[in-house]
């Protein structure tokens with residue numbers, strides 16, 4: 001009998017998806033020097049050189065390109081470098097990560113990876129908000145400019161220039177995921193018209209994009225493993241672990257572990273987004289704790305008080321207990337974290353369509369997320385949005 005004989009598998013079924021390398025954090029971050037091999041959902045016969053597919057394509061300019069904006073829009077019509085090509089098996093994991101074409105391939109893979117996750121939360125494909133004008137998203141792999149931006153029909157990636165070493169944002173999953181977050185949000189809420197620069201829409205957009213980056217990052221198995229092993233399963237980032245947060249190599253976690261409340265922020269959009277991002281992260285950690293307690297991996301007293309006020313000896317006791325449980329059953333911790341991540345991610349995604357971009361307030365956005373969350377998640381979100389002074393207590 002040849003039960004497992006499958007011609008499609010043997011010849012490498014093109015419909016199974018396409019392999020890429022992604023660095024979950026930029027490769028200069030200690031512990032993240034090696035990329036992860038990921039399977040993206042797009043079939044190999046739907047993806048061409050560039051890479052390019054029916055919804056997006058990457059360009060890499062030969063000469064310095066001016067960033068888009070004002071009156072400059074895609075498509076790019078200057079001289080392009082030769083498009084990156086897949087290997088003979090039509091997968092894109094054939095390129096040297098130090099090579100120039102890898103920038104294009106990595107940027108593409110990051111965008112697709114994030115879209116795969118958020119499409120799954122939404123339960124349907126994301127239609128670009130600009131698709132009446134530009135059918136496809138243009139990803140510009142490299143611009144000599146210390147910024148990254150997503151806009152009408154494009155996502156372009158510059159480089160950071162700290163210490164004289166240029167570090168392309170094309171290798172920075174965090175930055176790319178954040179920019180894709182902006183595109184997802186606009187595609188779901190629609191584009192606001194006639195609102196001013198300090199409307200809450202922009203702060204929410206920053207908060208949502210940071211949450212997209214954080215939650216998408218938590219979809220790398222290797223990243224979750226590293227995070228849990230380093231902390232021995234203890235994501236309680238307050239007190240002692242606040243130091244962990246500040247020195248955490250994961251950019252997303254540094255941003256999300258903040259103590260800011262609305263009474264302590266300015267009108268500047270990124271500053272004003274911080275309490276919202278904090279509430280999202282706290283809710284993930286709270287749900288994670290509930291799951292650990294339910295599975296006998298943490299003491300139930302953990303759920304009884306505000307963790308921000310945890311005394312030193314209580315914290316130490318908790319840390320010791322979770323470390324012991326983590327040594328024995330790490331998979332419980334991993335499952336707890338992925339379920340918490342998805343409960344919050346899904347509520348965030350589903351809330352978007354219920355928001356009016358022209359009148360949006362942070363309080364409305366918070367309420368919309370709570371409304372789309374299930375019991376325990378809704379309760380934790382509400383408590384955390386209240387503590388952050390984004391909504392009043394009900």
Ligand SMILES: [Zn+2]
Pocket residue numbers: 178182205206209
């Ligand atoms: Zn942003």
